[in-house]
Amino acid sequence: MITRKGETDALLASFSTDKAGAVLQESPFGLPGHLVQQEITFSDCPAAGRQVSLRSPNVSLTYTLAHVPGQEEDTFSHGTGLVQLCFCLRGTVHYIRAGEERPAANLQEQQHNVFLFPAGAMASEKHATAECEVFELSLTPDFFFRCLPPAHVLVSQFLRKQAENKFDQLLPMIITPRLTAILYELLNQKLKGFCWQTFFEAKVMELLAYQLEQWEQTLELDAGENLKKEDEQKMQLAREILLADLEHTISIKELAHQIGTNEFDLKKHFKMTFGETVFGYRQAYKMERARELLLQGDTKINEISRLLGYKHATHFTSAFKRHFGLLPNKIKK
Structure with missing residues (x-):
């Protein structure tokens, strides 16, 4: 889940602060048997817009639509690391690990990627001349690995990086119409309780399946001709x-x-x-x-x-x- 500096007390209630005063989240996920849905609007400078948070025990979705006349920075943290499916529909996003200046990863408009974030704090910088629209879905590592067959190449790759507490990623890919449709289905569905969680996590698995299929196809294309x-x-x-x-x-x-x-x-x-x-x-x-x-x-x-x-x-x-x-x-x- 992403948090913006200066947000409402209702949202910050699920966070704690470190000695330096930085906002750190204790857990971006909901408790077993509980589903959390939050929506806020913000009008503080330099951005205005809305942010929606949906949390199940295994997945946390943060949707941010901000009118950004330049740059907006968000921070998030998790004690054991997490896998994040990121979709930048408008604007650009840079992910920077705490204490580092150079971004670990970048997403341009209409790009998506799968990231393995190490334990600790990360910053998400959003840039746009007009609007920035981003979906960020955080998965517990256990949930992510359960979605893949044990022999899949990403299982050994991500497990190794996780053990070393290092960042890893697939590669930036183009957001397809089907991916866009699934994202808005997640945002706009009206189910409740157990049905909500089942639908929510099943749709996230569907997203991941399309991402991995596109990644495998892109690897095949990269073995041949590359575009200028x-x-x-x-x-x-x-x-x-x-x-x-x-x-x-x-x-x-x-x-x-x-x-x-x-x-x-x-x-x-x-x-x-x-x-x-x-x-x-x-x-x-x-x-x-x-x-x-x-x-x-x-x-x-x-x-x-x-x-x-x-x-x-x-x-x-x-x-x-x-x-x-x-x-x-x-x-x-």
């Missing part, structure tokens, strides 16, 4: 253009022209960056957006169909069923 920084930036721009207007279709030729490349390189480099074809990525995003709108319950199917660029609602219904295996009118039930 300029080409990576072009693919990020292509993604922004592709998702900016879902109501109208853009051709591969036009998209390539707008980002300053050719059609062949666009298709090849986009797949290398995001693990999907150009239109496969866009279609997955549209379906996740459709499900989000359906769950909110405020938009009719015909309107969703129009917003997502379908001329006929029946075409949208067929595409939705192919993607999720059920009709749109069943998603609310």
Whole structure:
């Protein structure tokens, strides 16, 4: 769990302070049989926004949405170390171990990673020109290792680093539409009690599964050709253009022209960056957006169909069923 300097007494009640006055958390996790949900809003300089904390006995989620005109620093600590799944949707995040100046890890906008944090205090610096939106899920090491088969390479790798009390990580990866959808499902679900914990921890396992699958695919790609920084930036721009207007279709030729490349390189480099074809990525995003709108319950199917660029609602219904295996009118039930 992340804590911000100057937060409310209600949130700080679960923390203690060391001799230097730094805020240290005794445990970021809930007690067995108990679930903790907290939400605060803050307006202190230099940031304003909201922070949501969800805690089960094995997992702690902190969601931060801050309007940051520069830099905001948070601190967290755990006595035995922890594994953290980090997702930076907007802004950038730097993780710095106490007593060190150089960041141990960085996350840029639309990147995620899996970190093994050693015992002791860590600082999380968030930077943005407008907004910073970050999901951070802390897992007990026991829970993390139970999610993996004993022979998995990460088990021996992380256990060795944990015994040495050293930091470790996978690598920065691109956040996919499916990962984004799961994150907001965690944040917005309405279950209570035991059902809440079951859903919460199952969704975290689903997140981890997608992260590890993407990591393994990225390792295979890294064994081959690597993209230049300029080409990576072009693919990020292509993604922004592709998702900016879902109501109208853009051709591969036009998209390539707008980002300053050719059609062949666009298709090849986009797949290398995001693990999907150009239109496969866009279609997955549209379906996740459709499900989000359906769950909110405020938009009719015909309107969703129009917003997502379908001329006929029946075409949208067929595409939705192919993607999720059920009709749109069943998603609310």
